[in-house]
Amino acid sequence: MxxxxxxxxLIKAITRLPGIGEKTATRLALFILNSKxxxxxxxxxxxxxxxxxxxxxxxxxxxSDADPCGICNDPGRDPSAVCVVSDYRDxxxxxxxxxxxxxxxxxxxxxxxxxxxxxxxxxxDELIRRVEAGAVREVILAxxxxxxxxxxxxxxxxxxxxxxxxxxxxxxxIPVGSxxxxxxxxxxxxxxxxxKEVS
Amino acid sequence: MxxxxxxxxLIKAITRLPGIGEKTATRLALFILNSKxxxxxxxxxxxxxxxxxxxxxxxxxxxSDADPCGICNDPGRDPSAVCVVSDYRDxxxxxxxxxxxxxxxxxxxxxxxxxxxxxxxxxxDELIRRVEAGAVREVILAxxxxxxxxxxxxxxxxxxxxxxxxxxxxxxxIPVGSxxxxxxxxxxxxxxxxxKEVS
Numbered sequence: 076m077x078x079x080x081x082x083x084x085l086i087k088a089i090t091r092l093p094g095i096g097e098k099t100a101t102r103l104a105l106f107i108l109n110s111k112x113x114x115x116x117x118x119x120x121x122x123x124x125x126x127x128x129x130x131x132x133x134x135x136x137x138x139s140d141a142d143p144c145g146i147c148n149d150p151g152r153d154p155s156a157v158c159v160v161s162d163y164r165d166x167x168x169x170x171x172x173x174x175x176x177x178x179x180x181x182x183x184x185x186x187x188x189x190x191x192x193x194x195x196x197x198x199x200d201e202l203i204r205r206v207e208a209g210a211v212r213e214v215i216l217a218x219x220x221x222x223x224x225x226x227x228x229x230x231x232x233x234x235x236x237x238x239x240x241x242x243x244x245x246x247x248x249i250p251v252g253s254x255x256x257x258x259x260x261x262x263x264x265x266x267x268x269x270x271k272e273v274s
Numbered sequence: 275m276x277x278x279x280x281x282x283x284l285i286k287a288i289t290r291l292p293g294i295g296e297k298t299a300t301r302l303a304l305f306i307l308n309s310k311x312x313x314x315x316x317x318x319x320x321x322x323x324x325x326x327x328x329x330x331x332x333x334x335x336x337x338s339d340a341d342p343c344g345i346c347n348d349p350g351r352d353p354s355a356v357c358v359v360s361d362y363r364d365x366x367x368x369x370x371x372x373x374x375x376x377x378x379x380x381x382x383x384x385x386x387x388x389x390x391x392x393x394x395x396x397x398x399d400e401l402i403r404r405v406e407a408g409a410v411r412e413v414i415l416a417x418x419x420x421x422x423x424x425x426x427x428x429x430x431x432x433x434x435x436x437x438x439x440x441x442x443x444x445x446x447x448i449p450v451g452s453x454x455x456x457x458x459x460x461x462x463x464x465x466x467x468x469x470k471e472v473s
Contacts, residue, residue, distance in 0.1 A: 078366065079339040081327045085320040091313065093305050099293070105362060106292050108324055108337055109382075114290065115325045119318040121284040125307055126314045128280045138307055140278040163304060167277070183308075 082108065134205070136181040136198045138163050146178055153177045155212040159202065159231060161185045161224060169217065177215070180205065185223035186230055194230065202231075206238050213241040220247050281307065333404070335380045335397045337362050345377055352376045354411040358401065358430060360384045360423060368416065376414070379404065384422035385429055393429065401430075405437050412440040419446050 077083060082104055089100035107115060131137065132144035135157075139145065146152055156177025160166050166179050182197040205211055214235055218224035232242055248266040249258055258266075276282060281303055288299035306314060330336065331343035334356075338344065345351055355376025359365050365378050381396040404410055413434055417423035431441055447465040448457055457465075 079328055079337060081320070081323040081339055082337065085324045088313075088317045088320045092302050094298070094301070101363070102293070103291050104324065105337075107321060108328060114287075115321045118287045119321055121280070121287045122306060122314045122318050124280040125284045125303065129278055129307060138278060138281065138304075140280055164300070 135179045136183065136201055137166060137179060151176070154210050156215065157202075157205065157211050157213070158215040158217050161218045161227065165217065165219075177213075182218070182227065185218060185221075185227045187223045197227070199231070199234070203234070206235065206240065211240060213243060216242070216244045334378045335382065335400055336365060336378060350375070353409050355414065356401075356404065356410050356412070357414040357416050360417045360426065364416065364418075376412075381417070381426065384417055384420075384426040386422045386425075396426070398430070398433070402433070405434065405439065410439060412442060415441070415443045 078086065078101075085104045085107065086097065086100045089095060089103055090097055092100075095103075107118075128140045129138050130140075130142065132139045132142055132147055134143045134147040137144050137146070141148070153176055157180050158166075158169065158175065158177055159180045159182060160169065161182050161184060163181055163183075166181055169175055169179075180198070180202045182199065182202070184192050184197050186192060186194065186197070202214075206214070214231075216228040216231055218227045218231075228244055232244075235242055246269055247262070248269055249255065249262060255263070277285065277300075284303045284306065285296065285299045288294060288302055289296055291299075294302075306317075327339045328337050329339075329341065331338045331341055331346055333342045333346040336343050336345070340347070352375055356379050357365075357368065357374065357376055358379045358381060359368065360381050360383060362380055362382075365380055368374055368378075379397070379401045381398065381401075383391050383396050385391060385393065385396070401413075405413070413430075415427040415430055417426045417430075427443055431443075434441055445468055446461070447468055448454065448461060454462070
């Protein structure tokens with residue numbers, strides 16, 4: 076015996092979400108089946124709204140319901156500094172830190188040749204266009220410190236070098252709150268290399 | 275800075291699903307934002323279809339897109355045996371076993387006074403009505419062996435006793451493939467108690 080057809084279809088649709096297997100999808104589908112009147116409509120409306128109302132900011136490529144987005148449109152944010160990140164969530168993490176007053180550029184991915192993600196799949200052309208427009212004086216490379224993020228950063232560094240602007244990479248080292256003894260050798264090496272004089 | 279309003283709304287709606295926290299909801303929302311054209315529509319349609327087309331079978335209270343459901347409508351299934359389960363998924367698990375040829379009754383929950391779930395919250399009246407209709411000769415109590423399932427089973431046993439039908443409880447013991455040494459005392463006690471003569 077199988078689940079009723081509409082339940083099965085819903086389970087299949089949910090399974091396509093990342094990190095959700097058939098067991099979880101079944102649990103969610105049955106929760107939805109049992110849910111109060113109105114929840115399905117609310118969820119459907121939210122799903123549609125997110126696709127209809129959210130688009131990429133034509134300047135920094137972030138997801139936004141306005142174009143330009145809140146940051147690109149904010150006169151208090153320095154247009155001469157552009158922090159390049161792989162992902163929207165990376166930008167949100169940096170924003171939650173609060174101290175950065177420049178702007179962003181979202182690549183929407185990292186270089187990963189084995190997964191078929193080359194420079195053309197990322198929003199690199201848009202970054203070059205911003206640099207060529209002339210207002211940018213510093214590009215801060217804030218892609219991850221995994222191999223893909225490092226490769227992306229190295230690639231962008233080579234690509235941007237001819238423009239003669241300040242190119243920086245965010246620091247690698249030991250995270251705040253961590254113990255030295257538990258750190259891996261690569262991180263310790265980076266931390267040593269990036270050591271600073273104590274005043 | 276916060277996520278754009280439509281993204282935020284979607285995250286909030288997803289967070290209401292069971293077992294999904296804000297981090298996972300955010301990941302799913304961003305996946306949906308990035309998803310191919312058509313996925314959102316498919317998901318929305320499945321969500322609506324499941325609520326519109328699936329209802330409870332008026333006989334056994336299972337979720338079904340037909341009334342009576344496939345099992346209650348199957349002349350090959352014995353109407354005199356009714357296996358009582360707490361949940362639709364319990365029925366599906368028993369069905370996947372394949373050997374049972376009777377029918378079911380889904381309670382849609384277990385007695386849990388501390389959670390405010392009393393007999394009135396379960397589909398017990400419907401079970402009594404089926405028993406009173408006269409065709410049922412055996413009620414198999416197949417609620418779980420956790421405290422709520424046991425309480426539900428005990429409650430139903432008391433309630434059904436006056437009808438003079440055969441009342442059975444599925445066996446408790448050591449699961450197939452398990453090692454004795456890893457079993458808890460309660461299970462071992464049950465297994466001892468329920469021992470059978472070897473032919």
